[in-house]
Structure formats: structure tokens, C-alpha cells
Amino acid sequence: MELHAVITESEWASYQDGMRDLSVNTAKELASKLKLSANTSKLLDIGGSHGLYSIELCKKYPSLSSTILELPGAVERASAIAAEHGFTDRVKYQAGNALTDDLGEQQYDLIMINNVVHHFTAEENLKLAQNIARALKPGGRYAIGEFIRGNKLGEGGSIASCAGLYFSLTSESGTWSVEEINSWQQKAGLKIQKPISLMTLPGWKMLIATK
Numbered sequence: 001m002e003l004h005a006v007i008t009e010s011e012w013a014s015y016q017d018g019m020r021d022l023s024v025n026t027a028k029e030l031a032s033k034l035k036l037s038a039n040t041s042k043l044l045d046i047g048g049s050h051g052l053y054s055i056e057l058c059k060k061y062p063s064l065s066s067t068i069l070e071l072p073g074a075v076e077r078a079s080a081i082a083a084e085h086g087f088t089d090r091v092k093y094q095a096g097n098a099l100t101d102d103l104g105e106q107q108y109d110l111i112m113i114n115n116v117v118h119h120f121t122a123e124e125n126l127k128l129a130q131n132i133a134r135a136l137k138p139g140g141r142y143a144i145g146e147f148i149r150g151n152k153l154g155e156g157g158s159i160a161s162c163a164g165l166y167f168s169l170t171s172e173s174g175t176w177s178v179e180e181i182n183s184w185q186q187k188a189g190l191k192i193q194k195p196i197s198l199m200t201l202p203g204w205k206m207l208i209a210t211k
């Protein structure tokens, strides 16, 4: 069973509200730690839901605009949440599917995907990374935010382990290790950069790679 294929309209709304509540503080902390150059202008936020990660980055970087690519079922409630926070002129929604849509060529300075790759298989994540590498401008960055699975028993911590169990029940996939996530980025021809960790979300990292 894949969660997004079976949930009802009201469950879609609760899902987006829940993701918003979890992200209020982490989106602020991430925006304070993810350093972009002042002329960064185009962000693609895959599965960006409520939009808080995009909105906090747009607050910090006045030249930035974001497109949130979301599954059609998510868009109505997700865009209503984002509208409560303003920035509707710079944060827009596009209904679609990151696994099947053409993401274009040399379009974006930053492509961010937070808490989504745990829904996709390794093959899907590699193909997505390759499509993203094509869609990035030269020097652009692919940033994957995720709970990180340990490589050995005892590694990873309780939050990432519980998240892995939960995702394996709801999405036919699960959490990934740093090495697995970096391998998709490297096989797509991207160069690994220093990751970001957050005080507000233990067990989670943003793994960044540059074109």
C-alpha cells in the first residue's frame, strides 16, 4: 500500500495540517542554516506541502521564488495553509508527480525535497536525482532533507528508527542512510557538499550536492 494512493480528501487535509505543525520550527532553523547566494532566484520544492520551507527561505532571500510541485490531492489544503503565511506572489503551486513529470533542463538554482524520498524506492530515487541534475542550472544544488537510517545495528537513534518503521508501514519504502542518499546524488553527476543538521529535528539531515 502506498499512502498517497489511498487516502481520502479529509485525510489529505489532516496530513497537510500535520506536516505544517511539524515544520514550523524546523523551517525557520533550516532557513537560518542553508546559505544561498544573494542572487539565487529559482527554487523547486518537491512535495513541499504547506510551503513553510519555501516561505522561510523566501523571507530570507528577497530574490528567491519557489514552485512547489505537489500531488494533485495535496494542493487544495496545502496551498490554503501557505496562503495564511503570505508570499503567494513568490511561492506558487504546481500539481504533478515528481516521478513522472518532466522537470526541464537548467531551470533551477536549488531543488529541495524534504521528507519525501522515504516514499520512493532506490530506483525511483536514482532516476529522480538524474532528472534533477538535468533540471539544475550549472552550480545549482540538490538538497535532500530526511531522517537518516544508521548503517549498523545501534546507529541512527530512536527517532530515525521509529520513522523507518512507520514509513515502511505506510509507503512501501523507508528511511535511507547518508551513503545511500549521497550515492544517488553522485551517480547523477553531482558533487557532495557538507550536510546540515538541525537542533529542532534530531535524527534528520539535509544532504546537499552541487552540479
Ligand SMILES: C[S@@+](CC[C@H](N)C(=O)[O-])C[C@H]1O[C@@H](n2cnc3c(N)ncnc32)[C@H](O)[C@@H]1O
Pocket (backbone or CB within 6 Å): 004, 019, 020, 023, 046, 047, 048, 049, 050, 069, 070, 071, 074, 096, 097, 098, 099, 113, 114, 115, 116, 119
Ligand atoms: C511527508 S510529506 C512532507 C511535506 C514537506 N516537504 C515537509 O517536509 O513538511 C510528503 C509530501 O510529498 C508529497 N509527495 C509524495 N509523492 C510525491 C510525488 N511523487 N510528487 C510530488 N509530491 C509527492 C505528498 O503529497 C506530501 O505532501
